[in-house]
Amino acid sequence: MSDTEATDAAAGTAVSGRSGASPEDREGVETHDSDIERAAKHTPSSIPLRVEGLRKEFGSITAVDGASFSVEKGSITGLIGPNGAGKSTTFNCITGIHEPTDGTVYFQGEDVTGLSPNRIANHGLVRTFQLARELEEMTVIENMMLAPKGQLGESLWRSVLPLARRGVVEQERKVLERCWEMLEFFEIDHLAEEYAGNLSGGQRKLLELARALLTDPTMLLLDEPFAGVNPSLEGRLLEHIHELREDGYTFLIVEHDMDLIMEHCEHIIVMHQGSVLTEGPPSEVRSNEAVIEAYLGGDVE
Numbered sequence: 001m002s003d004t005e006a007t008d009a010a011a012g013t014a015v016s017g018r019s020g021a022s023p024e025d026r027e028g029v030e031t032h033d034s035d036i037e038r039a040a041k042h043t044p045s046s047i048p049l050r051v052e053g054l055r056k057e058f059g060s061i062t063a064v065d066g067a068s069f070s071v072e073k074g075s076i077t078g079l080i081g082p083n084g085a086g087k088s089t090t091f092n093c094i095t096g097i098h099e100p101t102d103g104t105v106y107f108q109g110e111d112v113t114g115l116s117p118n119r120i121a122n123h124g125l126v127r128t129f130q131l132a133r134e135l136e137e138m139t140v141i142e143n144m145m146l147a148p149k150g151q152l153g154e155s156l157w158r159s160v161l162p163l164a165r166r167g168v169v170e171q172e173r174k175v176l177e178r179c180w181e182m183l184e185f186f187e188i189d190h191l192a193e194e195y196a197g198n199l200s201g202g203q204r205k206l207l208e209l210a211r212a213l214l215t216d217p218t219m220l221l222l223d224e225p226f227a228g229v230n231p232s233l234e235g236r237l238l239e240h241i242h243e244l245r246e247d248g249y250t251f252l253i254v255e256h257d258m259d260l261i262m263e264h265c266e267h268i269i270v271m272h273q274g275s276v277l278t279e280g281p282p283s284e285v286r287s288n289e290a291v292i293e294a295y296l297g298g299d300v301e
């Protein structure tokens, strides 16, 4: 993803919805609408995310070509595939950064296709973003304080709103408190006054995850969370992901490090040429002939 996309999304810039997909636009398309609503209702609550026939074209390039899959609640699911398979584009379509050309994204029983990243985040589905350049020139705690602007998580709002009469200072104190708690959880509170640009790759990933969690998500999409992370921080990041999963969060992770994916994900979805080639537990995916072939004959390990 480009820095510009990341900045837009982090700033909550509304990305235009799929034509005809906004709630207002959908009013006139009753038959299609009721089909989608019926499908959404039939998604069990154990499946927070369901993607149906997702398609994304960039001019003559078809980046995602009818991908369908679902993610089970409380799982750590891996989304893998060779370079150019369409993983990032799929992430971007799910989280509202790209407008899908076709297909539907259901989140917790609702059709969220084409909604803006902010609105999707308000539903509880967020992805982490690489820190944009301007955020690198701010301290870690300033980065945290900026994250909630315009997209505070519901529970944080609930705790902040009763303070309205006592004024902005009190509200900011509460938000600051929550930001510190989050930094402590990720064990980067000692870096609070450090410029984000000076953080190591792994520390940045922890900060990105901490920022994403301020929006109170129930599901997190992580795009290459371990890229450029040293082994000790990688272990800590993994520990936190497992800890959060124990607390009920659901994860969908795109990652090139096969060993990590095979060891830490209970379910793996393999994309190839824009669609889902196969999915299953690591032991099955690892020995799947089509998967091995998709990775140019190499061993998936």
Ligand SMILES: Nc1ncnc2c1ncn2[C@@H]1O[C@H](COP(=O)(O)OP(=O)(O)OP(=O)(O)O)[C@@H](O)[C@H]1O
Binding pocket: 058, 061, 062, 063, 064, 081, 082, 083, 084, 085, 086, 087, 088, 089, 090
């Ligand atoms: N904004 C864009 N404009 C044009 N083509 C794009 C755009 N974004 C992605 N593509 C193309 O779509 C295809 C899928 O790209 P995508 O980045 O989704 O794959 P990926 O599986 O995430 O790849 P990688 O593992 O290399 O990051 C590629 O052929 C890519 O060049």
